[in-house]
Amino acid sequence: MYNKENIFYRILKSEIPAKIIYENDVALSFYDIRPLKKIHVLVITKGLYSNFGDFVANASIQEVKDFWATVSKVADLLEVSRTGYRIVSNNGPDSGQEVEHFHVHILGGEKL
Ligand code: 5GP
Numbered sequence: 617m618y619n620k621e622n623i624f625y626r627i628l629k630s631e632i633p634a635k636i637i638y639e640n641d642v643a644l645s646f647y648d649i650r651p652l653k654k655i656h657v658l659v660i661t662k663g664l665y666s667n668f669g670d671f672v673a674n675a676s677i678q679e680v681k682d683f684w685a686t687v688s689k690v691a692d693l694l695e696v697s698r699t700g701y702r703i704v705s706n707n708g709p710d711s712g713q714e715v716e717h718f719h720v721h722i723l724g725g726e727k728l
Contacts, residue, residue: 618664624717628662638693642679643686654725655694655701659687665718667707687720696724 627634627646634646637657648656661683665671672680691697701724706713 618666618670619716620664622715622717624658624660624715624719625664628660628717638686638690640682640686642682645686645690648721653723653728655696655723657690657694657722658719659683659690659722660717660719666716667713667718668705669707671718687722691722691724694722694724696722700724700728702728 623632626632628644634644637645637647639645642662643659644662645657645659648658661671661675661679663671663675663679665674671683675683687703688697691701694701701722704721704723705719706721
């Protein structure tokens with residue numbers, strides 16, 4: 617069950633600012649406010665999914681494909697696809713998921 621009381625929903629609605637890198641019909645990408653690596657970027661769905669399982673179960677095949685293609689495109693824009701990067705998605709309490717809106721972290725810009 618998706619709960620609109622989360623910070624990424626407010627970023628999607630432009631209620632709070634974010635340093636946006638790229639946007640299309642299915643996804644929005646912006647810099648993480650507390651970077652853990654030289655490059656730390658988030659890609660969030662425009663659809664309202666609380667986590668990875670919710671996304672895979674309820675998004676259309678086209679949306680799933682377009683979302684992951686967007687993650688790859690953002691890695692290209694950041695030029696980490698040349699140097700290497702890690703993608704991470706935290707899901708549920710044991711992972712430490714802080715924001716209950718499905719998102720992927722792109723980490724890179726240095727040796728991980
Ligand atoms: P999670 O643990 O849910 O996978 O990660 C959520 C991420 O969102 C964290 O890395 C955190 O730093 C980032 N974050 C939390 N609030 C904000 C915000 O208001 N703006 C931005 N840009 N990032 C945020």
